[in-house]
Amino acid sequence: MNKIKINLLIIIQTISLLISSILAIIFYNCFNFSFYENFYKKENLANNIGTTYPELINNTHNLLNYLKGDAALNTAWYSTKDILHMIDVKKLYDISYYIMISGYIIFVFLTILLLFLLKWKFLNYLTAIFNKVSISFVLAVAILGIVISVNFNTFWLKFHTILFSNDLWLLSPDESNLIKMVPEEFFTALVTKIVIHVLIFFTCLIVANGVLKKYFLKTR
Incomplete structure (x- = not known):
């Protein structure tokens, strides 16, 4: 196998890992129930929207269970x-989950294939390419983080107009308990946390790749 094909496979392998990992971080944060509880308590949300804390918690569980396919919405x-709107969100969740699993499968398959074809030479190619691809992702996420910090409303509007083909996401607090449960402040905090976690994860990968490269070069 020539060098161009090897590099292409490693780029695909790396991108598959990074995209799947970003989605995994998003899912982890979106389904981290303690985040909801902390936000509700901090904002005194149950009292502010005219409900009880147990009812708010129960309907949040119901919402997350619906996305997992374990319940119908109340x-x-x-x-x-x-x-x-949540029907559209669930479709997006299902597609994203499929992409995440497929990405990890592609990553594992290509790792095994490249190890079989190249043996330990695979690490030479991997360490040379991995940081370049990872740094590109880090820059993209960092730019996104800057955009979010400067004007979250613009980001959130663009996000919805790209991902949804209708205006069902334009919910009014006067008639929607969903938007009362997860107002803009909630999503600002959630998206910020996701961006920070992604940047930390990528930094760890880049450092680990550097350690692997240093160790490999010393021992091979």
């Missing part, structure tokens, strides 16, 4: 528009 709490 029609006594969520409006028709809430439910229609």
